[in-house]
């Protein structure tokens with residue numbers, strides 16, 4: 320990791336190393352607030368802007384990317400070798416991942432047919448998850464009971 324950053328022209332300080340490690344421990348879809356909380360639990364002296372700047376740096380060197388789902392929270396997702404899609408529940412804001420190998424094949428083909436060289440894919444499905452759907456059905460049923 321140290322070497323990797325050096326090749327990109329960045330220095331790895333102990334503080335930076337701790338922030339990076341925290342990010343990768345948290346794993347998927349980390350918001351600045353979540354990372355800040357985790358970092359603060361390890362070192363109280365680190366400020367919010369330091370955490371934010373380092374998160375930006377993680378993106379800049381290509382280890383993570385921003386995920387914006389339109390709910391006002393920017394999440395940061397570690398970049399995986401295998402691309403994945405997102406299922407986002409608009410009700411409880413739960414974010415699930417699913418494999419997209421086949422889909423990416425189709426998309427790459429589609430791009431190729433149009434002489435377009437794809438660099439990245441973003442596959443997002445927004446909707447309502449099973450839990451929320453069940454919940455809303457229960458609500459409807461209990462409302463009917465009251466009638």
Ligand SMILES: [Zn+2]
Pocket residue numbers: 347348396403404405416
């Ligand atoms: Zn993801």
Ligand SMILES: [Zn+2]
Pocket residue numbers: 408409410411412413447448449450451452
């Ligand atoms: Zn849900």
